[in-house]
Amino acid sequence: MKQNRIGQIFLLAASLGALLTTSCTTKVAAADTNNNYDVPGMKPGIHLVSPLPAGDWTLATGDYANTRFSPLNKINTENVKNLHLIASHNDGIPHGFEGGPLFVNNTLYMIEPFPNDLVAFGFDKVGISKKWFYSPNPSNRAVGIACCDVVNRGGTYAGGKIVYNILDDYTVAVDANTGREIWRTKVGDPNLGETETMAPQIVKNIVFVGISGGELGVRGRLTALDLQSGKILWRAYNTGPDSDCLIGPDFKPFYKKDQGQNLGVSTWGPDQWKRGGAPVWGWISYDPGLNLIYYGTGNTGPWDEDERPGDNKWAITIWARDATTGQAKWAWQALPHAGWDYDQVAENVLFDMEWQGRMRKVLINTGKAGYAVLMDRETGELLSAEPFQPVTWSTGYDLKTGLPNMVANLETHRGKMITGICPSNVGAKNYEPDAFSPRTGLLYIPARNICMDKEDTPVNYIAGTPYVGAKVLNIKGPGGYQGELVAWDVAHAKKLWGIKEADLGLNSGVLATAGDIVFYGTMDNYFRAVDARDGKLLWETKLGSGLVSDPMTFLGPDGKQYIAVYAGIGGALGSVAFKSISEQDPYAALGAAAAEANIKNKTGPGGALYVFGY
Amino acid sequence: MSSVTSPLVAFATALALSLMGCDQQPLEVAPAGAASATETAVGPIPGSGQPLPVRSNPYAGNPTAANEGYQFFSWYNCSGCHGVHGGGGMGPSLRDPVWIYGGSPDQVFASISEGRSNGMPSWGTKIPEQQIWKIVAYIKTINTPSEIDPPTMPLATQQAHEASGNPPASPPPAPQP
Numbered sequence: 001m002k003q004n005r006i007g008q009i010f011l012l013a014a015s016l017g018a019l020l021t022t023s024c025t026t027k028v029a030a031a032d033t034n035n036n037y038d039v040p041g042m043k044p045g046i047h048l049v050s051p052l053p054a055g056d057w058t059l060a061t062g063d064y065a066n067t068r069f070s071p072l073n074k075i076n077t078e079n080v081k082n083l084h085l086i087a088s089h090n091d092g093i094p095h096g097f098e099g100g101p102l103f104v105n106n107t108l109y110m111i112e113p114f115p116n117d118l119v120a121f122g123f124d125k126v127g128i129s130k131k132w133f134y135s136p137n138p139s140n141r142a143v144g145i146a147c148c149d150v151v152n153r154g155g156t157y158a159g160g161k162i163v164y165n166i167l168d169d170y171t172v173a174v175d176a177n178t179g180r181e182i183w184r185t186k187v188g189d190p191n192l193g194e195t196e197t198m199a200p201q202i203v204k205n206i207v208f209v210g211i212s213g214g215e216l217g218v219r220g221r222l223t224a225l226d227l228q229s230g231k232i233l234w235r236a237y238n239t240g241p242d243s244d245c246l247i248g249p250d251f252k253p254f255y256k257k258d259q260g261q262n263l264g265v266s267t268w269g270p271d272q273w274k275r276g277g278a279p280v281w282g283w284i285s286y287d288p289g290l291n292l293i294y295y296g297t298g299n300t301g302p303w304d305e306d307e308r309p310g311d312n313k314w315a316i317t318i319w320a321r322d323a324t325t326g327q328a329k330w331a332w333q334a335l336p337h338a339g340w341d342y343d344q345v346a347e348n349v350l351f352d353m354e355w356q357g358r359m360r361k362v363l364i365n366t367g368k369a370g371y372a373v374l375m376d377r378e379t380g381e382l383l384s385a386e387p388f389q390p391v392t393w394s395t396g397y398d399l400k401t402g403l404p405n406m407v408a409n410l411e412t413h414r415g416k417m418i419t420g421i422c423p424s425n426v427g428a429k430n431y432e433p434d435a436f437s438p439r440t441g442l443l444y445i446p447a448r449n450i451c452m453d454k455e456d457t458p459v460n461y462i463a464g465t466p467y468v469g470a471k472v473l474n475i476k477g478p479g480g481y482q483g484e485l486v487a488w489d490v491a492h493a494k495k496l497w498g499i500k501e502a503d504l505g506l507n508s509g510v511l512a513t514a515g516d517i518v519f520y521g522t523m524d525n526y527f528r529a530v531d532a533r534d535g536k537l538l539w540e541t542k543l544g545s546g547l548v549s550d551p552m553t554f555l556g557p558d559g560k561q562y563i564a565v566y567a568g569i570g571g572a573l574g575s576v577a578f579k580s581i582s583e584q585d586p587y588a589a590l591g592a593a594a595a596e597a598n599i600k601n602k603t604g605p606g607g608a609l610y611v612f613g614y
Numbered sequence: 615m616s617s618v619t620s621p622l623v624a625f626a627t628a629l630a631l632s633l634m635g636c637d638q639q640p641l642e643v644a645p646a647g648a649a650s651a652t653e654t655a656v657g658p659i660p661g662s663g664q665p666l667p668v669r670s671n672p673y674a675g676n677p678t679a680a681n682e683g684y685q686f687f688s689w690y691n692c693s694g695c696h697g698v699h700g701g702g703g704m705g706p707s708l709r710d711p712v713w714i715y716g717g718s719p720d721q722v723f724a725s726i727s728e729g730r731s732n733g734m735p736s737w738g739t740k741i742p743e744q745q746i747w748k749i750v751a752y753i754k755t756i757n758t759p760s761e762i763d764p765p766t767m768p769l770a771t772q773q774a775h776e777a778s779g780n781p782p783a784s785p786p787p788a789p790q791p
């Protein structure tokens with residue numbers, strides 16, 4: 001009872017704080033350190049930079065800074081053991097349920113994998129009841145060109161609309177009250193191998209969407225749409241001339257290697273930039289103080305390295321762009337040329353932090369390549385880069401040049417299988433987002449320890465078909481485990497503790513709360529709550545399918561805190577559980593089948609929403 | 615939603631029932647001698663008409679053609695979707711006994727040539743017929759003793775798997791022809 005009252009007072013204070021800060025944005029921006037979004041109990045030397053989700057959960061990313069930290073603390077380390085199922089909804093789609101639901105005005109919104117229905121549930125004391133559903137009816141054409149299952153990573157609420165992407169390359173805005181479609185805009189073309197799987201981000205009146213298809217020779221880009229009309233405002237490409245990349249006078253990359261004109265053309269063979277991949281299918285962060293958005297680009301196409309000499313900019317890159325005009329502020333290519341499929345699309349988690357005695361505006365990114373990369377988000381300077389899982393392709397980063405120190409003989413070519421490349425093409429971490437708790441200063445990373453053997457093969461570009469050119473086998477990494485929830489001490493750039501999964505990689509996003517609990521799921525159906533400070537298991541339950549989704553939390557109309565999550569195996573790794581992937585062939589599912597050979601014995605397809613209360 | 619469909623369903627059911635009540639001659643399906651409008655059938659053929667003539671693969675059992683078909687399987691990026699050894703990925707496995715649109719050589723030919731609705735391209739517009747038959751010849755060797763390039767794991771990879779304590783499930787033996 002006491003706990004609840006304190007929680008309510010705290011929430012009230014947090015909401016008031018949020019209200020006050022939104023009304024004085026310019027003041028915040030001018031301040032050297034921004035502590036207006038801070039919550040009680042934060043670790044000294046850390047400040048939050050965007051408002052946290054209070055009772056509702058309106059963004060796919062939780063907050064603009066992508067911390068996925070909730071200030072709710074009614075569910076805490078004492079009472080989490082009482083969590084029990086409040087409601088569930090089985091929708092029968094046997095594909096990967098990535099992302100998570102939204103909660104706005106006592107309504108829970110679920111976005112399904114293809115065919116991408118949006119379902120609204122009223123939330124009341126007895127549980128959930130279906131209010132309406134919206135069917136965008138995407139074309140089946142898009143199904144066969146989705147590289148890694150027909151997933152969707154969620155939607156975002158703004159101005160009375162739920163905005164999300166559908167697989168056949170439309171962005172739609174749906175009336176959050178009625179389920180009526182308000183606008184629908186074509187943002188890509190399945191005939192060119194393009195699909196839409198990512199969750200849009202919305203800043204002020206602009207919707208940002210990327211594009212998927214790094215395995216199909218797409219030309220990666222970010223598209224900005226007007227929230228009210230759906231009209232396309234501008235596009236920023238990841239390859240091609242500077243004018244296409246919205247690189248202008250404001251562009252000031254920190255490192256020399258990223259400076260120069262039209263690098264999006266000159267770092268490729270003739271015309272190869274037109275099909276060079278570099279898709280945008282991860283998460284977008286926003287810093288309201290700097291008015292900059294941050295996002296990363298995916299792998300270079302094709303995986304066959306012999307096909308495309310050069311650095312191949314701007315694949316495997318982190319961008320900082322003006323959130324209004326899209327003009328590039330800086331870019332950092334994390335890895336030139338490589339063919340290991342190391343997308344750099346992971347979420348950039350933003351906060352301010354004391355680093356080596358000085359307050360810095362930082363971002364941290366845990367990419368497929370296996371490094372936890374800490375950067376100054378104003379300048380693009382690399383502050384530290386340390387591996388969070390076994391890495392063999394490099395011995396670390398040179399902070400002076402911004403380049404990795406490469407290990408010889410692990411680059412791949414045609415006709416020879418190269419062994420022992422760690423991480424594998426599925427990455428040390430994939431789409432599944434980290435959470436950061438400002439109370440512990442820890443970043444919780446849902447990681448994989450999987451290595452690979454890779455051989456390049458000649459490849460043809462045929463629009464709308466795969467553009468890969470590689471044989472790949474995934475192998476469990478050293479140390480006898482495949483998955484690990486890593487608690488990463490950001491200030492010291494090292495792992496504090498980890499919870500290992502022996503047989504399967506981790507593929508679920510993480511939620512951290514002010515109750516000092518970290519929630520995450522496993523591909524063998526467990527949904528877990530662990531102590532944010534030491535990783536002690538506090539509660540777990542087994543759901544109907546594997547978890548490749550992102551848990552979230554909200555306050556119900558009764559003032560109680562709830563936790564919601566999807567179960568539904570699928571995605572790049574999880575699709576090995578499908579009957580359509582042969583258990584005889586370790587090369588199946590782009591090599592993932594070799595590492596996840598046991599998955600069919602541990603889980604099976606099924607898509608459902610679960611809500612837990614205490 | 616249901617309030618709209620229910621009366622419709624009820625109406626359709628009533629109509630069907632009333633039609634059944636009529637004393638009608640049985641509808642003649644595919645009258646004898648009539649030319650068929652389809653070359654291959656995916657679904658069952660209604661009525662008791664003649665079975666469609668089945669086109670046979672001119673390269674059936676021809677290992678040279680199957681080998682060429684394997685090259686085409688890679689050349690036309692079939693391998694990108696169905697896997698370099700047909701185990702599946704973006705597209706379904708070709709190694710299992712499940713054939714959504716039929717697994718006989720002429721049905722596989724039709725699927726490649728005409729395309730299928732969940733993203734299988736209509737290759738008949740791009741690949742010459744003889745090459746498609748060679749691809750079919752390769753596909754029909756999959757999971758048989760005469761499979762061109764079966765999915766074996768390089769020794770180094772196998773050893774790495776064993777050292778990791780997580781050996782991959784060993785493939786079941788290929789069925790005898």
